[in-house]
Amino acid sequence: MERMSNFKDKPYQTILVFLIVLGLFTCGLLGVNNLYSYLSRDSAVMVLEKSLFAGEESKEGDSPFAVDRIVKFTLPYTVLTYDLFDINTVALMYLNPQDKMFSLQTGIYNLNQGAITGDLGQKKQTAKGTIQVAPDGKTVLTSLYEKTDALTTVYIYDLASQRNIGVLHNLTAAAWLPAGRKFVGLDDYLFVYDITTGQREDICAISQYIRKPEQYFLSLNVLADGETVGVTGNNSQGSSDIILINLTKKTVKTNRVTGFLAASSPLAPQALAYVGSVQERDGLYAYNASSKAMTQLLDMGSGHKIGEISASPDGRKIAYTEATISSGTAIQAIHVASLNNQQLTDDQIVFQDSQLIQNLIWTKDSQVLYYLQNGEGSTILGRILFKNLR
Known part of the structure; x- marks a missing residue:
C-alpha cells in the first residue's frame, strides 16, 4: 500500500517542484537588473527603476538630481x-526604414500608444x-533645408485644420515667440511673422552685423x-559675433568674442x-546681455567634450552632454546642474551610455x-524623472 501511495503522489510532487523552480527563476530574472520591458505595435518601452539610481548623498541630504526612473x-x-506637445506626445522628424526614397517625414507620435497618431504634412528628400x-x-514650425544645407523652407502647419497655413522660402532659421501666434525668422533681415494675418515685419538688417548670415x-x-532675440554667428577670423535685438524697441546690441561658439540655449531673461x-x-559659458560679459560656467579639461546644452524653462537648471574616452571607449553622459547667479552647483551625472546622446x-x-x-533603423527616446526637483 505504501508503494502504491508513493506512485500516486509522485506526479503531483513533480509538478509542485516544477512550479516552485519556475517561480524562483521568474523572480530572479526580474530582480537581476530591476527593470522591465513591454512591447507595443510600434515601440518597445523599458523602465529603469529608481533603485539603480540611488543618487549620491550630500551634506544637505539627497542630491537634488537623484533619478527616480528612466523610461x-x-x-x-x-x-x-x-519637440514636445506634452509628456506623452511628441512631434517627430524621422526617416521610415520602409521608405525606399529616404525622405524626411513629420508626424505626431504618442508614447503611450507606441504609434504615429497624426501626420504633420511634410515629406522631403533632405x-x-x-x-x-x-x-x-x-x-508646428517645420524647417526643411535645401541642397545648399544653409537655407531652409519653413512650413507652418495648423493642427486644427490639418494643413499648411503658410510657407516661407530661403530662410536661415526661425523660432517661436512666447504667445505662439508669431515667430521670428531670419534671412537678410530679422523679422517677426504673424501666422494669423500672414504679415511680416522687418526688425533689422542682420547682414549688417553678420557677413553672409547663410x-x-x-x-x-x-x-x-520674450522680447529679446539672440543671433550668433562664427566668422572666419577666429571670433564669434553675438547680436541681441529688442523686438519692442528695435534696438540692437553687438559684441565680438574671441573664440568659437557652438551649441547655445536661452539661459535667463537677459542671458x-x-x-x-x-x-x-x-567649456560651458554664460553671456550676459546687459554687461556683455562672457563668464565660464564650466572648464573642460583634455579628453572631455561638451556636446549639447539645454537650460530649463524656469532658469534654475541646466543639462548638458559630455563625451569622454575611458580605456579606449567613448562614454556619453548627461549631466544636470543647478544654476544660480551664473554659477553651477550640484553637478551630477544622471545617465551615461556608449551610444551618442542628442x-x-x-x-x-x-x-x-x-x-x-x-x-x-531605430531610435531611443529617453525620459528622465527625478525624485527631488523643486
Missing part, C-alpha cells in the same frame, strides 16, 4: 529631431531639418524675457548659454528631461 521608448524609425511646437500647442550663422534664440572655446579655453529637452514645467539616441 526608454524605442521607436522603429531614425529620428532626426523632435538630410537636415528642425521641428518646433508652438507654445500653445496648436501649430554661411556664418550659428543660432537663433528667443530669450526668456545665453554657450558651448565653445573662448580665448582657447573649452537633443536634450526639458518639459515646460522644468521637471522632466528628454534625450535622443539613434541606432540603426
